[in-house]
Amino acid sequence: MLLSELKPGEYGIVKKIGGSGAIHRRLLSMGLLPGAIVRVVRISPLGDPIEYEIRGFFISLRKQEATNVEVDKIVPLSLVPGNSEVRVIFIDGGVGFVQNMGAMGIAVGKILKVIKPCCPMQVQTDRGIFTVGRGMAYRVFVR
Amino acid sequence: MIVALAGNPNTGKSTIFNALTGMKQHVGNWPGVTVEKKEGEMEINGTRVKVVDLPGTYSLTAYSLEEIITRNFIIEEKPDIIVDIIDASNLERNLYLLTELLELHSKIIVVLNMFDEAQKKYNIDVDLMSKILGLPVVPAVGIRGKGIDELKEKILRGKFNPKKVEYPEDVEKRIEKIEEKIKKLGLEPARWYAIKVIENDVEVVKKIKDKGARDILHLAEHLRHEIEDIYGDDIESVMTSFRYSFAHGLFHEVAEPINVGGVTITDMLDHVITHKIFGIPIFLAIMYLSFQFVFLVAAPFQDAIDLLFNGKDAAGGHIPGLVDLSYNWMLTFMPDWLSSFINHGMLRGLGAVLTFTPVIMLLFLILSFLEDSGYLARVAFLMDSVMKKMGLEGRGIIPLMLGFGCNVPAVMATRTLKDENERKLSIALNPLIPCGARIQVFAFLSSIFFPSNPALVLWSLLILSMVVVFFLGYIYSKTIFRGKSEPFVLELPPYRMPTMKGISIHMWEKSEGFLRKAGTIIVGAAAIIWIFAALPWGVEYGSPDSYIGMFAQWIAPIGTAFGLTPEAIISLIFGFFAKEVVIDVLYVLFGSKDAILASMTWAQAYSFMLFMLFYTPCVATLAAVYNETKSKKFTLFVILEGFFLAALFSFTFYTIFTLLGVGA
Numbered sequence: 175m176l177l178s179e180l181k182p183g184e185y186g187i188v189k190k191i192g193g194s195g196a197i198h199r200r201l202l203s204m205g206l207l208p209g210a211i212v213r214v215v216r217i218s219p220l221g222d223p224i225e226y227e228i229r230g231f232f233i234s235l236r237k238q239e240a241t242n243v244e245v246d247k248i249v250p251l252s253l254v255p256g257n258s259e260v261r262v263i264f265i266d267g268g269v270g271f272v273q274n275m276g277a278m279g280i281a282v283g284k285i286l287k288v289i290k291p292c293c294p295m296q297v298q299t300d301r302g303i304f305t306v307g308r309g310m311a312y313r314v315f316v317r
Numbered sequence: 318m319i320v321a322l323a324g325n326p327n328t329g330k331s332t333i334f335n336a337l338t339g340m341k342q343h344v345g346n347w348p349g350v351t352v353e354k355k356e357g358e359m360e361i362n363g364t365r366v367k368v369v370d371l372p373g374t375y376s377l378t379a380y381s382l383e384e385i386i387t388r389n390f391i392i393e394e395k396p397d398i399i400v401d402i403i404d405a406s407n408l409e410r411n412l413y414l415l416t417e418l419l420e421l422h423s424k425i426i427v428v429l430n431m432f433d434e435a436q437k438k439y440n441i442d443v444d445l446m447s448k449i450l451g452l453p454v455v456p457a458v459g460i461r462g463k464g465i466d467e468l469k470e471k472i473l474r475g476k477f478n479p480k481k482v483e484y485p486e487d488v489e490k491r492i493e494k495i496e497e498k499i500k501k502l503g504l505e506p507a508r509w510y511a512i513k514v515i516e517n518d519v520e521v522v523k524k525i526k527d528k529g530a531r532d533i534l535h536l537a538e539h540l541r542h543e544i545e546d547i548y549g550d551d552i553e554s555v556m557t558s559f560r561y562s563f564a565h566g567l568f569h570e571v572a573e574p575i576n577v578g579g580v581t582i583t584d585m586l587d588h589v590i591t592h593k594i595f596g597i598p599i600f601l602a603i604m605y606l607s608f609q610f611v612f613l614v615a616a617p618f619q620d621a622i623d624l625l626f627n628g629k630d631a632a633g634g635h636i637p638g639l640v641d642l643s644y645n646w647m648l649t650f651m652p653d654w655l656s657s658f659i660n661h662g663m664l665r666g667l668g669a670v671l672t673f674t675p676v677i678m679l680l681f682l683i684l685s686f687l688e689d690s691g692y693l694a695r696v697a698f699l700m701d702s703v704m705k706k707m708g709l710e711g712r713g714i715i716p717l718m719l720g721f722g723c724n725v726p727a728v729m730a731t732r733t734l735k736d737e738n739e740r741k742l743s744i745a746l747n748p749l750i751p752c753g754a755r756i757q758v759f760a761f762l763s764s765i766f767f768p769s770n771p772a773l774v775l776w777s778l779l780i781l782s783m784v785v786v787f788f789l790g791y792i793y794s795k796t797i798f799r800g801k802s803e804p805f806v807l808e809l810p811p812y813r814m815p816t817m818k819g820i821s822i823h824m825w826e827k828s829e830g831f832l833r834k835a836g837t838i839i840v841g842a843a844a845i846i847w848i849f850a851a852l853p854w855g856v857e858y859g860s861p862d863s864y865i866g867m868f869a870q871w872i873a874p875i876g877t878a879f880g881l882t883p884e885a886i887i888s889l890i891f892g893f894f895a896k897e898v899v900i901d902v903l904y905v906l907f908g909s910k911d912a913i914l915a916s917m918t919w920a921q922a923y924s925f926m927l928f929m930l931f932y933t934p935c936v937a938t939l940a941a942v943y944n945e946t947k948s949k950k951f952t953l954f955v956i957l958e959g960f961f962l963a964a965l966f967s968f969t970f971y972t973i974f975t976l977l978g979v980g981a
């Protein structure tokens with residue numbers, strides 16, 4: 175789907191940056207790259223532009239410009255309701271963090287079962303049942 | 318020694334620049350463009366260092382003026398050291414520019430500014446970062462002057478052993494192939510040129526083409542397609558991704574997050590400030606209060622300056638001002654005409670410049686506050702979809718609103734727009750907004766000629782001007798000021814409490830240029846008007862017998878087509894000097910309200926107001942237009958545009974009404 179189609183509060187992971195010339199380059203240099211996580215923050219009162227959070231900072235894009243970005247909708251683990259199964263898409267953090275999560279069986283591609291929703295939440299992985307804190311659950315993205 | 322400051326916008330670059338150079342700085346423009354160039358000087362242990370503030374940029378592509386200026390400066394002027402000012406609280410994105418700089422220059426000092434804010438978000442290992450990069454890294458808090466001494470010391474004695482930004486093997490291999498050939502062309506830095514030509518950078522491709530090295534271009538194209546095939550995406554996405562992953566890797570290596578999630582103050586403020594329903598009313602209220610503040614506070618100062626120069630008519634007769642006193646005093650040792658020229662011409666002109674000063678300084682005080690605090694970016698976010706229709710980004714509404722106060726600071730305020738074309742469009746539209754002085758004249762004339770409903774008449778003129786500005790903006794943006802339609806990607810920085818020092822420096826920078834340059838133009842114009850109003854010798858100043866009067870008589874036949882009487886024309890000519898003078902001139906010529914009422918029909922009066930709504934901006938506004946664009950052609954365009962609209966509306970109105978036989 176297109177970035178412009180996400181609603182406030184929703185997350186996406188960038189698949190491809192389209193467009194050409196200035197807009198293409200500008201989006202890339204702001205860090206909108208394949209694999210980056212974007213959150214829709216809010217829409218301007220007049221319907222356009224839209225505010226997004228990316229890599230910890232905030233930018234505003236006109237709808238027209240946001241149609242150049244292809245995304246997949248994802249959800250941070252912290253927002254997943256109880257009793258549902260999800261697949262891990264992305265873990266946002268350095269090598270250490272990814273390793274720690276891996277030790278609990280939370281790694282890209284793995285299936286998790288949420289037993290108790292956030293926070294703290296309990297999830298069942300292929301390595302057992304673990305308690306995941308809010309800070310961690312925020313940085314694991316699933317679908 | 319030359320040191321250049323580079324960095325993203327909003328990282329505290331100006332703050333650091335000011336801390337380094339103090340007041341020893343000079344603001345100008347980069348050659349040929351309206352982008353501001355700041356240069357300054359400092360001394361470190363007896364070594365003189367020139368500091369150049371490069372435009373704030375996110376990257377160094379060939380797609381924006383600021384980025385081209387920045388990279389060309391580095392390549393051509395070869396500064397000894399580049400200081401990359403990084404907003405440490407937004408480390409990853411800021412490190413991206415560093416990756417681009419690393420390819421251009423080997424001596425870079427990294428300043429981690431806003432270190433105070435960064436420490437709330439993560440622990441940064443400064444020494445590790447310095448070791449990894451092979452560059453001096455200096456943590457700093459610009460607003461408190463922290464880190465400035467260390468930065469100075471590194472400028473003199475820093476050690477540089479920079480790490481290369483490495484691409485994967487199959488890309489490196491291809492870069493090397495091109496790099497060898499570039500070296501033979503003698504272009505430096507060769508690796509950067511090689512990378513850019515592979516990336517199909519338009520400027521670099523052009524440069525190589527100019528050198529006649531078509532073989533390099535062919536090879537580069539071939540290699541580009543190979544890389545695109547290997548990585549399955551376009552070359553720009555691929556190469557930017559590699560540089561970003563360098564930045565990403567470095568970021569995670571040196572910074573350990575303390576606190577993720579949670580609600581920030583900025584988020585809470587934005588909930589209200591950009592609220593669906595309250596956002597726009599809050600914006601209007603803030604603007605209203607700001608203008609109210611400016612004009613209320615400025616008014617007594619303006620009155621005082623006016624009193625000082627021009628004196629005052631009181632019940633007991635005229636209280637002399639500086640102009641009269643100096644005139645009489647000079648009469649004692651010079652002829653009448655010379656004293657009158659110096660005092661009634663030039664000194665009065667100087668008075669006019671000075672009465673503008675309080676408004677200009679206060680407006681820029683407020684504007685700097687709104688900008689530094691981060692609110693201006695929210696205005697852009699709120700108003701964008703309205704302003705977009707007339708070819709402007711959201712911030713374009715601010716100069717237009719300021720125009721209702723005074724066009725002079727409004728034209729200067731177009732500097733908040735970053736795009737060159739949008740600035741020009743905005744400057745061309747601004748004088749069409751009736752300023753306070755014109756509104757005052759309209760209110761006065763409406764009350765004489767339309768006593769039953771003056772407000773409606775005034776309102777009709779304001780609405781007309783807004784409609785014209787909107788449509789003209791729409792047409793201009795599609796025709797003469799059609800930009801490359803730069804994408805509008807706007808950063809919404811966190812709200813910050815601006816410092817008094819930062820604001821005063823901004824305010825001073827902006828006001829000073831106007832006072833110096835525009836001031837001379839205004840004083841000069843005042844002198845010229847004096848000559849035409851006082852000659853030929855012996856006539857009463859500004860009377861129908863003076864040159865201005867004769868001109869008005871001569872042009873009167875044309876004026877009748879617009880319903881303009883000779884007296885109205887004389888008042889318009891003086892209005893060029895300052896619009897509010899129109900009332901004074903009519904009073905001088907007619908002596909009383911009743912005589913003014915008898916001199917025109919109401920249709921003529923309305924036509925006169927229509928003409929006055931648009932005809933040439935006053936001399937101070939023109940000076941500001943020239944000062945901002947540095948173009949005589951553009952200034953002339955603004956004059957002609959005004960006259961054209963004035964003629965169009967007053968002619969149409971007057972013709973229709975005389976044909977209908979009403980009001981004649």
Ligand SMILES: Nc1nc2c(ncn2[C@@H]2O[C@H](COP(=O)(O)OP(=O)(O)O)[C@@H](O)[C@H]2O)c(=O)[nH]1
Pocket residue numbers: 325326327328329330331332333373430431432433434457458459460461689690813814815816819
């Ligand atoms: N907290 C904090 N604020 C800073 C620091 N340096 C600058 N600022 C503020 O950041 C804002 C932007 O600074 P400015 O120098 O205008 O940034 P520029 O756009 O990069 O030139 C201003 O409100 C400054 O007061 C710092 O080290 N810490």
